[in-house]
Amino acid sequence: MIELGKKNYLGKARERPDLAKKVLDKARNDGLISTYKAVMARLEEAQPLGYSCSGEVIAVGSDVEEFSVGDFVACAGAGYANHGEVVSVPKNLCTAVPEGVDLADAAFVTIGAIAMQGIRRADLTPGERVAVLGLGLVGQTATQILDAYGFPVLGIDIDPAQVERGLNAGATEGAVIGDDDVGAAVEAFSDGHGVDATLIAASTSSDEPVEMAGKITREQGRVSVVGQVGMDVPREVYYDKELDFRISRSYGPGRYDRNYEENGLDYPIGYVRWTENRNMRECLRLLADDRVNFEPLRTHQFSIDNATDAYELILENPDNEAFTGILLEYDVERKHPTKRPHADRSSRVSPGRTSPLSVGLVGAGSFARGKLLPILTDHDDLELHAVCSGTGVSASSVADEHECAYSTSDYTEIMDDADVDMVVVATRHDLHAEVATAALEAGKDVHVEKPLAINEDGLGTVAAAARESDGRLMVGFNRRFAPAAREMKAVSDGPSPVMLTYRVNADKIPADHWINDPEEGGGRVVGEVCHFVDFARFVADASIEQVSASTADEGAGLPQNVQITLTFEDGSTAGITYTTFGDSSLAKEYAEAFGNGQTATVDNFTGGWLSFGQDKGHEAEFDAFVDAILAGDPSPLPLEQTVEVTEATFGINKSLRTTSPVDIEVEDYL
Secondary structure, three states: OHHHHHOOHHHHHHHOHHHHHHHHHHHHHHOHHHHHHHHHHHHOOOOOOOOEEEEEOOOOOOOOOOOOOOOEEEEEOOOOOOOOOOOOOOHHHEEEOOOOOOHHHHOOHHHHHHHHHHHHHOOOOOOOOEEEEOOOHHHHHHHHHHHHOOOOEEEEEOOHHHHHHHHHHOOOEEEEEOOEOHHHHHHHHOOOOOEEEEEEOOOEOOOHHHHHHHHHEEEEEEEEEOOOEOOOOOHHHHHHHOOEEEEOOOOOOOOOOHHHHOOOOOOOOOOOOOOHHHHHHHHHHHHHOOOOOOHHHEEEEEEHHHHHHHHHHHHOOOOOOOOOEEEEEOOOOOOOOOEEEOOOOOOOOOOOOOOOEEEEEEOOOHHHHHHHHHHHHHOOOEEEEEEEOOOOHHHHHHHHHOOOOEEEOOOHHHHOOOOOOEEEEOOOHHHHHHHHHHHHHOOOEEEEOOOOOOOHHHHHHHHHHHHHOOOOEEEOOHHHHOHHHHHHHHHHOOOOOOEEEEEEEOOOOOOOOHHHOOOOOOHHHHHHHHHHHHHHHHHHOOOEEEEEEEEOOOOOOOOOOEEEEEEEOOOOEEEEEEEOOOOOOOOOEEEEEEEOOEEEEEEOOOOOOOOOOOOOOHHHHHHHHHHHHHHOOOOOOOHHHHHHHHHHHHHHHHHHHHOOOEEOOOHHHO
């Protein structure tokens, strides 16, 4: 990650040509300026490092029964088990540290699980002989585990010192590439047959490890690839020997499965014996039984305050100092409040709805950084005062960049701050209604990104708070504020109804993406189609009376391909086609409206490649909201329309389930 981050933009594009193509497609459809802003926001986003740690539990979720405060645990997972003094890790990525196991050893749990899974992929049977090709941290760990299970190991590396460490770690024999005759060593080690399996734990772009593994493995043997190596498999040798070539996926079954890792849904042991969590546990069991010893691998240890020295040792190391496992140690006595001060700002002299309005941002992901922050920080009547995010990493980065008063991982800090006038909510969808409700109850003006809520309970709660609050509620239905939308709305100026069509050529996202989780994202209808429902509501200038919908998707789950018909109380109609089946090079959005002798079109809210970019109304939306606050006027987006559009998306999902039209009724919310 660090090496990629150091590359210039051309270097990054060469490293990830797949992403570079997406950037070109986006520029073609959305314009250069919009694309530039989106790309820069992603490139500048802070990314935590690390994926393996151990420590003491200081808090547990309400649904967690496996752990208690005070337990010692080992944790895995990029984005969770970070290099940080306080981390928040899902329960399936945590395992209890057995009594007597040093936390310094337990911190290697992810490395142990990676090695364990590579061994399992080799499908060994008792008595078989194994070559470990590459004796870095993972290779040394795999060697110890193989020795613990009684498998003779031939350790192979280009570094004589690493081969020596491998022998000390339990390898039966060793061979140094370039110094020793590896073929002869394999012949002697395997009684002339070749090893039964080769575990590749090297790290190189070269194909040489795969080529060597094919040469030293016996007929019908197995090659298990753990390391990141070139994989141009030489067909002749693998074909002649009928070798099995197997890829080991990280820590084991469950890896990259959001339901397993984030939602805590375990795989039944009768069907999946060794999950990533069970591999982690087995690694710690071997530690507890003194079958594995990570102490010889711990070559260096740094305080977290000197973490950059550790990375310099790895990336630069001008003295060629040998290293294998490097630990970062944390000060357990240091206090870690959820609120971190940044710029030294005194309380506002004139608190209240006066310019500039003091803003608290809740949520600091890529959309907030790429779209909202430029508006909040460039607006003459707004001042970014505080930032909150779930992990704190992105919040701290934004707060430093924009000299905010503080960052926090607890949004209630912002609600309790008398200096904050406006709260902007840009979290994942499941928190929108919760955070917006808390802000309204605190008397703040609230701008919440769409959707307002992902279920009727949330909608009812936030609507009730909006009715009772002195603050105003604004939902990020920005398209109605775009110049193109204002021009299109002219078709409704007259007695005749309006007919509108809206085509959305959406990107396909994985079925297990958080947006498709009904509890977290609410699905694409609630999470994104709400934009186009609101646009149609704005252009028609009439209440939605009924919705009906069908889908081309098969199977269970929330659909990503829908056709929707909206019927309005004045007889107007709107058809929305939202599909992921199209060519990604086609512009995402196209709308046509007909009414009162007029026709209007919107073509992706942009003018193509050389345009200054899309204008989907984000700036105008904030201008209108800020003007209303400073003037003491109501929100420019009436509550009844916000509720109506949100309820319509719920109705669309109901229509998809029942295959019948659904009437839209909002009286109970208002």
